[in-house]
Amino acid sequence: MSNEHPELRRPDGSPLRILAVDDEPMLTDLLAMALRMEGWEVKTAASGLEALQVAREFEPDALVLDVMMPDLDGMGVLRRLRESGNLVPVVFLTAKDAVEDRISGLTAGGDDYVTKPFSLEEVIARLRAVIRRAGQVRTDDEQAILRVADLSLNEDSHEVFRGDDEIELTATEFELLRYLMRNERRVLSKAQILDRVWSYDFGGKSSVVELYISYLRKKIDAGRTPLLHTVRGVGYMIKAPQ
Known part of the structure; x- marks a missing residue:
């Protein structure tokens, strides 16, 4: 995957930081493995409350965030992040595929949306897009x-x-x-x-x-x-x- 796209790094040249949040350990393990293959630094969380704590300490450049979680759902996590002034890009994961759910995720302040089952390549492509959009990657181009x-x-x-x-x-x-x-x-x-x-x-x-x-x-x-x-x-x- 990483050979097909230009490398994305933080403005200071360090690896991008991604926080993957899901209550299914096998899924977060797969995500973490794929994200590390991109050369990114990855941390995982298994609940909404844990995600908020890790986000404060880790300061990720983007979140992959499951909507359905036992303690605090993805919408609640995003709401608390935004209320604290954290504008980190968020790609939602959910088993729901209804138009209404997509709209609710985006209007809550999410940046993109992937429905389960999904390919790891799709998640990475969405992450690359929202991170580029947020201007959190190093660029050698002249300012526009x-x-x-x-x-x-x-x-x-x-x-x-x-x-x-x-x-x-x-x-x-x-x-x-x-x-x-x-x-x-x-x-x-x-x-x-x-x-x-x-x-x-x-x-x-x-x-x-x-x-x-x-x-x-x-x-x-x-x-x-x-x-x-x-x-x-x-x-x-x-x-x-x-």
């Missing part, structure tokens, strides 16, 4: 900065500023904003946004897009001249004021 009016987004450092104010975004919020800014003054449909940002077919259930647009508006536009615009019946766009 997108600008719309006084809003700037650095694609390498993942810093976002509105004027002189730095704006903190989750990995998914960042990806959504980047997609909008790369398509300035172009109306993007909910289906296009779902496909680009989440790579899912939600069967027409686009409430997740509306929710994340509202998150961005609160962070980007609150108390300022609006840059994010809704085009009724069509979609969303970002543009500088006339």
Whole structure:
């Protein structure tokens, strides 16, 4: 697996840290083995409460998090992480395959979703994607900065500023904003946004897009001249004021 993709490391050159959480020891053992083959540092946890403790000490770059656990479920773990200001990317694991469960996981602040049974290659591919999205990998590329009016987004450092104010975004919020800014003054449909940002077919259930647009508006536009615009019946766009 690791030979097919460029190596991902922390900005300081050290191995990425992944926390795998599931109450099935055989599954976490398999995950840990596959993740270590990528050259990553791995720790495991068998419950939600243990996951929170390990996350505090280990400071992982991403979590693979089972939804169904005996003491504190994956949604509860994620909620506590986010409440404490931890924006670590999360890939959920679950035996459920319903659209509603996917949406609930993503709207809770998760970044991606893999349903059981899954291939180890799929989990690693999802992890690589959310870690890249979160800007937690070393890159030798020249900095790329997108600008719309006084809003700037650095694609390498993942810093976002509105004027002189730095704006903190989750990995998914960042990806959504980047997609909008790369398509300035172009109306993007909910289906296009779902496909680009989440790579899912939600069967027409686009409430997740509306929710994340509202998150961005609160962070980007609150108390300022609006840059994010809704085009009724069509979609969303970002543009500088006339």
